[in-house]
Amino acid sequence: SPAITQAVLSHGLLIGMTTLQVTTSLGTPKSVNTTVTANHMNEQWVYGPGFYVYFDNGIVTSYQLSH
Numbered sequence: 001s002p003a004i005t006q007a008v009l010s011h012g013l014l015i016g017m018t019t020l021q022v023t024t025s026l027g028t029p030k031s032v033n034t035t036v037t038a039n040h041m042n043e044q045w046v047y048g049p050g051f052y053v054y055f056d057n058g059i060v061t062s063y064q065l066s067h
Contacts, residue, residue: 013053017060019043022053029053 007014008025017025022045029045036042045053050066 013060013063015060015062019055019058022060026053 001016004014004017004021006012007017008021011025013022013025026047029047031046033044033046034041040057041055043055045055047053050064052064053060054062054064
């Protein structure tokens, strides 16, 4: 979508982005925590203290920015 393209170009983050789009936009996370269930793979990407991106099957579902 145009909004996601703009977010990637401006190094931003939007719900619905793929792992490739987030890596292109923000770079590689410092660490990744993975939970696998029968039907899903959930990941928490850690970019730094208080900055987390959450994925469900490779799509951003939420993120956390703490100050």
